[in-house]
Amino acid sequence: MISKDSKIIIVGGGVFGLSTSLWLSRSGYKNVTVYDRCSFDKNYYNPSNGCDGASADINKVFRMAYGEEQEYQELAIKARDIWLSWNQSIEGSSPSDLPAGLSPDDKLLYLCGSYFLAEGSKLREFYGQSLQTMQETAPEYRKMQFVRGNQKDEERLHKISPKWVEKLHIVDGINRGNINGFIDINAGITIADKACVYARFLCEKAGVKFVLGDPQGKIDRLIVEPSGSNKKAKGIKTADGLNHWGDLVIVAAGSWTASVIPEAHRTVEATAGTVMFIDIPRHRQDLWKKFHPDNYPVWSYRRGEGDDYYQGGGFPITKEGRLKFGYRGRKFTNFQDHPTKSGLRISTPRTKYTENPIDTVPMYGLSRMKRVIHEAFPELAEFGFTDSRLCWYTDSIDNHFVVDYVPGYSDSLFICTGGSGHGFKFLPILGQHVKNQLERVPDQFTPLWKWRASVEGKSNNGLSEGEEGPREMNKIPMAEREDFKFEKRPLERL
Ligand SMILES: Cc1cc2nc3c(=O)[nH]c(=O)nc-3n(C[C@H](O)[C@H](O)[C@H](O)COP(=O)(O)OP(=O)(O)OC[C@H]3O[C@@H](n4cnc5c(N)ncnc54)[C@H](O)[C@@H]3O)c2cc1C
Ligand SMILES: *[C@@H]1O[C@H](CO)[C@@H](O)[C@H](O)[C@H]1NC(C)=O
Ligand SMILES: *[C@@H]1O[C@H](CO)[C@@H](O)[C@H](O)[C@H]1NC(C)=O
16 A cells, blocks of 8 residues: 555656646655656757647647536536636736746636537437536536527527637538537637646646656666566666666556556557647638637537447637637547567557657548538638647547556556546546545446456457557558648538
8 A cells, every 4th residue: 555655656747647746746645756758857848848738738628518428427517626726816917927838828727618519400319418417416517518500599608709609600501501419618729838838837736746857767667576476667768778766657648658557558548639730820810819718719529420430620720820720520640669569569559759760640530620610610720730749549448537546466566547538627626536445435437447358249449449440540540741731612411
């Protein structure tokens, strides 16, 4: 059992590592060190500066609507209060009280509204469930959700501000307006890089140590001794050749987690989301205004099921003039040899900054996104996409997080990952429940987050497709720069 004096090593300084170390140190754990191969003290989690974890990003959706999953809905509501208090503390700080990379006019959360859309006129089932769960369990928050095309709701929204009704109709071009959905005006976006900079600052204030950068912060492998059933994780070996000993190793390495813990390859899988950018020129202030978070919500559009499934969306413009669009209707794998376990092949992230770099995305998602964006915003066609990114998810077999002791290591090795595309919003609160699992204090997440592996014969969220599956990146066409351009007119749907 760990104690407040245990030496705790955390591999990974993304959302899972940051939130865990914050909650541990604030509750009295004195010896917590986070290792990350990225120099977050120099690149400030800004993806343009060479970091490529999922948390190092310009923005992420903050939503509380979670279908029937009341546990996550409640966690998001709790997170929201802390997000707002962080936002307030930053505004109330003098520049010298803030870490490098943050200034008092930075906000971590914009309540620009989170807009959920789907094809057709009938409210998509998931959205109906989200509204109903909110109505039954958090009615105050349900009052801030408004169904598109529902006259009463639109009147209610108009009373709050006509601006919100404009936001409700800003994406009317999608599917020629034959869409359904709702907007949640209590939700919006987090500025992801700034949020991580602030969380890391709070960690340091609480006494967490960070070892950042390659080679000193990069883990080559776990130190496991002796072999066999008595084995324990004794520490880590970093790329500079040094051994670091600890009482407990927590692996929060996001989509690289199975690269560090080979046993986790049937528990989590790295899959790539397709992210595209349009940089709006300065002289187009009309568009800067149109896509400003005051005038434009974050939105997500769903269509179809199964092989035909589309899910993708767009974010308001950043301070630098960048529009971000994502697609996750199909996520892609990249199977490679495992770095330490011979004979094992696992999906491994490949980004602009990995050894074998990549600067494009699969055509599959790109062509589908282009069609929706072109329908919605024909005025963007003249720019085309100006940049791209593969952003790596850590999918679990059921989209619940994975936060538990790894079996077979006598409680010396702990896995803390499985964000499955929805972990960011919980940055301020996640660690509270990670700490519960570490201390074996059961809570509502214990059954959801326990160690588990893919089961033969089940779909396992794609985890059992393996290298032969249809979404393996090495087998599908990748986009050329020419493909980033938009056609003259939106194409008909495939
Ligand atoms: C495309 C995309 C869109 C998303 N959108 C949203 C959203 O809108 N809202 C939301 O709530 N969530 C969203 N998510 C999910 C969210 O981003 C993740 O759940 C969360 O950021 C995962 O954090 P993490 O700490 O597990 O992983 P990461 O952020 O990837 O952190 C892992 C860290 O481990 C480090 N590391 C890896 N290997 C080593 C090693 N060998 N040695 C040292 N360090 C190592 C990496 O450098 C990295 O910093 C999205 C995810 C993706 C991919
Ligand atoms: C952390 O643990 C190490 C190894 O046991 C020890 O040398 C160090 O003094 C400890 N640091 C603190 C702050 O307790
Ligand atoms: C953030 O806090 C400041 C100061 O209280 C406030 O003016 C601003 O509206 C807040 N932002 C959000 C999104 O609530």
